[in-house]
Amino acid sequence: MYNNYANKNTIKVNNDNDNNINGDDDDDDNDDDLECYMRSLGRFLVSYRDVSGGVRKRIKDGERRNDDDDDIYGDYDDDDDGGGGKRKNSVGKKNSTKKVEKPPAKLFPPTTRSTTSTLKKSQKPPHLPLSPPTTTPPLMFPTWTCFRTRDIFREFLKTEQHYNRSLKCVVSNFRQPVLLSLESNRAFTSWQNAKLLFDDVNNIYHISCCFLKELEAQNSHTQSTNYLLGECFTRVSNDIQQVYSSYLLSYPSILNVYDKVVRQSVLFRLFLRKVEFTASSMMSSLPDLYMKPWKRVHEYINLLTAYRNLLSADHVDARNVLIGLKFMKALKKSIMETQKRLESDGKMDALQDTIVQSPLLKEPGRRYVAELHCICYLVVDTNSCVPEFKVPMAKDDLSFFLFNDCMVCCQRVATHVPFKSNITNKYIFVQTCSLQYLRVSNLMDTAYMRNAFKMWTPKNQWLCSVDDNLTKHQWVSTLERTVKKILKKH
Incomplete structure (x- = not known):
């Protein structure tokens, strides 16, 4: 057709x-x-x-x-x-004079011939097999770990650049104008206050510049899969530890001086209104910028830990990373201790003003631990003839303030505000108990008293009940742990 x-x-x-x-x-x-x-x-x-x-x-x-x-x-x-x-029917007709070379058996296996000249419609012509695929050696590409170390190093470099810019804001936008005002006749504050406010931050800024240069040099000269972050860190580790330790010790004093200068100097307040929360100050205030160094310590630890987890034990940079992590964790520990001490001092100052007829609470070495608000019950007298005394009865609303060396017991008095649903609590001092002689035990729940426990000394005892079981266990465990520490010291 x-x-x-x-x-x-x-x-x-x-x-x-x-x-x-x-x-x-x-x-x-x-x-x-x-x-x-x-x-x-x-x-x-x-x-x-x-x-x-x-x-x-x-x-x-x-x-x-x-x-x-x-x-x-x-x-x-x-x-x-x-x-x-x-x-034409070609089956069975072969040219005897023409010799046909057969292909290799590997490429073309022998096919069976049909004895008839035609094939049925259901049959299909045999397909030639595909040639075996040629195997090539695999290419050597960088592993997943190499790319992850590269990403962590670049993240470290990027965050360090941002941190350096925030320190530069303090030095250029706050420190230099204050020093220029001291050289003129319109000083914002004294030389001593200016030195305390900006010297530690200025030292941290110079150390950060040196560290940033080390990271940029490592990023430009190294290969894409071989970064030595620990080596860069150990070169400036001693300076970082010294400068940051000095800053953390003086950080509370810096904020106290800042508050005092703001209250006393009108020129300094006007200066802060012009500079703070602008684009040049990164939309931050001076106290917010003071928080950058100790926050950066936590970022150092997180990035170094992630970098260390990707390195093998025999890596060239593994030892340097461990050294850097060790002294940064020690620095973090000192930060946490300083933070707890400051929070404890602030809490004791607030309690000193709140408790009526309170003795002096703020003493050297004393630290606030916890507090508990509960209901105190009368001690059950089983030998009494009065039926009411055989059943626990609510007596007072008490509040206990636990410190690392003593416990203060106060009576809680609630005062309601007219036209409002607010309740103001007033604490009246009752007594102080030494932790050396204080003991605590758990009580079973009864029909009259739930979530109860007992505290006693050689002279006093209290049957207390709280709202939920979690509060009870937290207070009992904290009190037992604090008492054990006191007994170990003595």
Whole structure:
């Protein structure tokens, strides 16, 4: 059918060419289109003939050839008059004079031939197997750990740059104007206060600049998979430890001087209103910028810990990272101790003003631990003849304030505010108990008293009840732990 279609199209094209020769001259563009059409038609016929004829293509020694003897379906012979081709049966007919070289067994395994000249419609021609894939050695790429160490190093560098800019704000926007005012006749404060306010931050800024240069040099000269963060850190570790320790010791004094200067100096207050919360000060106040150094210590520990977890034990930089982590954790410990001490001092100052007729609470070495608000019950007297005394009865609302060396017992008195639902508590001092002789024990829940425990000394005892079981266990465990520490010291 396709051969007839090709012959008809060929005849039509020949007739068109004859018409053009007889007198219908077309442009060169029409001739080019005709040639393209003939070429595409010829390619289509050849491709269809190859498929229908079942010619298998083989590749050997880089040359392409057709093997007519291995044809399963047979070939077609084109007639001279352009009619349909006649099918020849090639099965069983071999050319004895022509010797065909067989392909290698690995590339082309032997195929079984059919004894008949034609195949059934349900059968399909056998497909040639694909050549085995060539195995190439795997390329050596950086591992996941290398990329993670690179990311942590760049995060360290980026955060250090931001931290350095915040310190520069304190030095350039606050310290320099204050020093210039001291040289003129319009001083904001004294030289001593200015030195206490800005000297420690200025030292930290210079150390941060040196550390930032080390990180930038390491980032520019090292390879993309080999960063030595610990080596950069240990070069300035001694200076960092010395400067930060000095700053943490003077940090409470810095804030006290700042508050005093703000209260006393009008010029300093006007100066702060112009500079604070602007773009040059990174939209922060001076006390907020004072918090940057001790917050940076926590960031150092987090980044160094993440970097250490990715390094192997035999890595070149593993020892330096461990050294840096060791002294930074020691610095963090001192920060936490200072923070607890300051919170304890502030709490004792507040209690000193709140408790009526209170003795002096703030003493050297004393630290606030916890407090408890509970209901105190009368001690049960089983030998009493009065029935009411055989049952626990609520007596007072008490509050206990626990310190590291004593416990203060106060009576809690509630005062209601008119036209409001607020309640104001007032604490009246009752007595002070030494922790050396204080004991505590748990009590079972009864119908009259729940979440109860007992505290006693050689002279006094208290049956206390709280609202929930969690508060009870927290207070009892804290009290027992504090008493054990006192007994170990003595």
